[in-house]
Amino acid sequence: MSYTPTRATNKSMKWVRQRRPNDDVLTDGFNCSDFVVAIMGATGVGKSTFINHIAGRPVSEVGHALTSCTQKVHHYVYAHHSGRRIVLADTPGFDDTYVDDSEILRRIAVWLASAYSKDMQLGGVIYLYDISQRRLTGSARLNLSMFEKLCGPQVLDKVVIGTTKWNAKIQVQAAEREDELKRDFWASIVEKKGKIMRIQNTAQSCHDVLDALLPAQNAATSSGQPSARGSANPLRIQQEIVTEEKLVPRTEAGKTLRFSLAEMLASKKQDLRNERDEETRAKLQEDVDFLNQQINELHASFFQRIVYRFL
Structure with a gap:
């Protein structure tokens, strides 16, 4: 549309x-x-x-x-x-x-x-x-x-x-x-x-x-x-996306979410290292993989930022 x-x-x-x-x-x-x-x-x-x-x-x-x-x-x-x-x-x-x-x-x-x-x-x-x-x-x-x-x-x-x-x-x-x-x-x-x-x-x-x-x-x-x-x-996110032409991961909200997810990931990894029950370990590994996926989605490479800004 x-x-x-x-x-x-x-x-x-x-x-x-x-x-x-x-x-x-x-x-x-x-x-x-x-x-x-x-x-x-x-x-x-x-x-x-x-x-x-x-x-x-x-x-x-x-x-x-x-x-x-x-x-x-x-x-x-x-x-x-x-x-x-x-x-x-x-x-x-x-x-x-x-x-x-x-x-x-x-x-x-x-x-x-x-x-x-x-x-x-x-x-x-x-x-x-x-x-x-x-x-x-x-x-x-x-x-x-x-x-x-x-x-x-x-x-x-x-x-x-x-x-x-x-x-x-x-x-x-x-x-x-x-x-x-x-x-x-x-x-x-x-x-x-x-x-x-x-x-x-x-x-x-x-x-x-x-x-x-x-x-x-x-x-x-x-x-x-x-x-x-x-x-x-306007809201800060509106300024960042529309006026400052930022990718969502580069906004203040994006950075805060990435930091929070990284804290959760560190905690889950610690739990995984300490856990001995195989069923619980499998569930923790799923959580670790899912958090890693989200953090990767919130990573905007230098190349991505340049392409988005100037093309």
Whole structure:
């Protein structure tokens, strides 16, 4: 499918080379008056449920097990009560059951690049976190780290961290956990005026979170003043892919993922050296091979970078 070049002179269309045939990207019918809101978080935190509540109908498949239902980026158009058209992006987590993390990163990066090349404004990013988890797991840490690198510090004021899975039985413990997360893991987001909100399993609660991202736009719309095109900062990954013409592995998110995978690989190799049970060793060897494969996919050679940049 063809792409219409952006009118912004500092944007490149080279990102299209990193697209694959089955990727979900934004093509015709979208423009600079649309607002993009990306929904991120680990598998099972409630991203699809959130979008279904916003849409008022089941538009995104909801999983009820540990396996992921969202393996690609899917977008849904929503008419906000302010009159703005919102494009919600349902993104897979960096712990997908069937797709490796390097491929997840590429899919998210390509979709966001397609939105940025259309001059679509960043409404914000909603990061969902399962508050019922008793500790910050390795998967949750990776997703949070990747989220921060995808966003960059310049847009943290357009971030809402939505905590999900609240219930009466865990209310006290979850509130203590929320305070700890704000203090130890989400401090940079809070410092940059990002919001922390509790999400109940209701449509109203989800709409409240979405409304919290768009107060300035809502005010401008109600007063009849158009918001300035391109006035909002883009995500860091959008700048890197579209403006700076980087390959996905060379982005900050790509480097962070490669480092995290290398740490996991070292741990698995140590476990493999110490393990004596043959069945367990075979499983560990599979893990080592899979991690090696992902790290190799995140390696962009000097020749690849030169070809991509200048040809």
